[in-house]
Amino acid sequence: MYESQRLSRQIDFLIEIDKAKRILRQSLIADGSRRENDAEHSWHLALMAAVLCEYAGEPVDLLRVIKMLLVHDLVEIDAGDTFAYDDAGYETKLARERAAAERIFGLLPPDQAGEYRALWEEFEACETPEARFAAALDRLQPILLNHRTRGATWKKHGVTKERVLERNQGIAKGSAALWRLARALIEDAAARGYLDEDSRP
Amino acid sequence: MYESQRLSRQIDFLIEIDKAKRILRQSLIADGSRRENDAEHSWHLALMAAVLCEYAGEPVDLLRVIKMLLVHDLVEIDAGDTFAYDDAGYETKLARERAAAERIFGLLPPDQAGEYRALWEEFEACETPEARFAAALDRLQPILLNHRTRGATWKKHGVTKERVLERNQGIAKGSAALWRLARALIEDAAARGYLDEDSRP
Numbered sequence: 053m054y055e056s057q058r059l060s061r062q063i064d065f066l067i068e069i070d071k072a073k074r075i076l077r078q079s080l081i082a083d084g085s086r087r088e089n090d091a092e093h094s095w096h097l098a099l100m101a102a103v104l105c106e107y108a109g110e111p112v113d114l115l116r117v118i119k120m121l122l123v124h125d126l127v128e129i130d131a132g133d134t135f136a137y138d139d140a141g142y143e144t145k146l147a148r149e150r151a152a153a154e155r156i157f158g159l160l161p162p163d164q165a166g167e168y169r170a171l172w173e174e175f176e177a178c179e180t181p182e183a184r185f186a187a188a189l190d191r192l193q194p195i196l197l198n199h200r201t202r203g204a205t206w207k208k209h210g211v212t213k214e215r216v217l218e219r220n221q222g223i224a225k226g227s228a229a230l231w232r233l234a235r236a237l238i239e240d241a242a243a244r245g246y247l248d249e250d251s252r253p
Numbered sequence: 254m255y256e257s258q259r260l261s262r263q264i265d266f267l268i269e270i271d272k273a274k275r276i277l278r279q280s281l282i283a284d285g286s287r288r289e290n291d292a293e294h295s296w297h298l299a300l301m302a303a304v305l306c307e308y309a310g311e312p313v314d315l316l317r318v319i320k321m322l323l324v325h326d327l328v329e330i331d332a333g334d335t336f337a338y339d340d341a342g343y344e345t346k347l348a349r350e351r352a353a354a355e356r357i358f359g360l361l362p363p364d365q366a367g368e369y370r371a372l373w374e375e376f377e378a379c380e381t382p383e384a385r386f387a388a389a390l391d392r393l394q395p396i397l398l399n400h401r402t403r404g405a406t407w408k409k410h411g412v413t414k415e416r417v418l419e420r421n422q423g424i425a426k427g428s429a430a431l432w433r434l435a436r437a438l439i440e441d442a443a444a445r446g447y448l449d450e451d452s453r454p
Contacts, residue, residue, distance in 0.1 A: 053434075053437045053438065053441055054434065054437075055430070055433060055434070059308075059430070059434065062304050062305060063397070063434070065304065066297070066300065066301055066304060066305075066397070067283055067397065067401060069297075069300065070282055070283035070284070070297065070398075070401075071283070071284075072293075072296075073282045073289070073293045074282070074284070074286070081271055081274045081275070082268055082271035082272070083271070083272075083275070085275070088274070089293065091292070091293035091296045091297065092273075092274045092290065092292035092293045092296065094296050095273075095292045095293065095295050095296035095299070095323065096267075096270075096271065096274075096292065098296070098299060098319070098323055099267070099270065099323045099324070100267055102320055102323065103263050103266065103267060103361070103365060104263060104267075107260075114316060115315060115316040115319070118299070118316070118319055119303055122296065122299055122300045122303065123300070160304070164304060196264070196267070196268065197271075200268060200271075229256070229260070232256060233254075233255065233256070233260065233264070236254045236255075237254065240254055
């Protein structure tokens with residue numbers, strides 16, 4: 053059915069990644085009706101990158117940022133979603149995700165497998181302007197959704213304002229303006245009672 | 254909460270488009286478990302554009318193709334999804350979608366409203382290399398999903414092989430190679446009984 057092995061591998065990959073539509077995240081979609089999946093989350097981030105790229109802390113190649121965001125969660129097809137406030141899950145996350153990247157990007161022809169695997173590694177390492185901006189959006193989006201859904205996920209997991217501020221401070225490395233926005237959203241959420249203040253002494 | 258009216262409008266837009274996650278298409282996702290929504294469809298197309306851009310019939314600016322695909326279905330937030338084989342729906346589609354584009358892209362600051370509105374108009378007019386390639390992917394993806402789900406949507410709506418070939422021949426304008434792939438998938442689907450042959454005399 054395929055006129056080349058290359059095209060066959062590309063289509064195999066594009067069918068395999070359809071599974072991202074079934075990986076549920078902790079965040080609810082903005083109307084609060086259900087949990088968001090990885091595919092729609094990645095679409096939302098890609099459009100956020102396009103609309104908000106003027107706020108990147110350093111000049112970024114927008115196409116690279118978007119490609120990175122489109123594939124950044126594909127490893128969860130095998131490794132599952134790890135909630136941002138699940139410390140135990142984070143300990144084994146990297147090993148599980150490395151194996152997943154090997155298998156999933158490995159479906160592509162070698163040159164593209166290398167390209168997308170490298171983009172995923174770059175996102176994870178978070179050491180380039182593109183990766184820092186992509187990571188900032190990946191942190192900001194759940195804050196927007198949580199604010200919109202009156203802190204649904206924060207409340208469910210008993211996460212405090214201090215924890216949210218601490219867990220998301222990396223946004224500042226990708227964009228000072230978006231970190232100011234994130235802090236304003238978090239403070240407003242706390243003021244409205246969507247998010248508890250830390251009760252530890 | 255926002256440090257500028259510009260940022261406030263951008264975030265309003267980015268929250269509004271979350272509604273695309275609730276617009277259901279006719280296609281099922283690849284495992285056949287449920288209908289696909291516009292947000293995950295657009296994500297899938299954006300990644301298809303990145304992986305398959307070597308097959309574009311003319312040189313394309315990949316970032317423009319991807320931006321176009323990320324926003325091409327936003328008008329359905331107001332106008333709803335029109336099934337590709339619904340001729341009556343197609344008669345009113347353009348007017349409904351124009352009004353939707355006016356409202357939804359109009360949430361953005363004027364410069365970006367103009368940019369994304371123009372990208373959507375360009376996609377609809379299908380007269381540039383980028384729009385032709387984007388449209389080809391938008392046609393190919395449901396064929397891939399229908400083939401994968403044993404013709405679920407085709408069978409449900411009683412669409413014949415001849416109708417599918419006719420309705421999708423525009424793929425050839427965006428990519429000769431992807432049109433050959435689409436035809437091979439359609440012939441294979443018919444041979445497997447996923448799609449009926451035309452019974453008209």
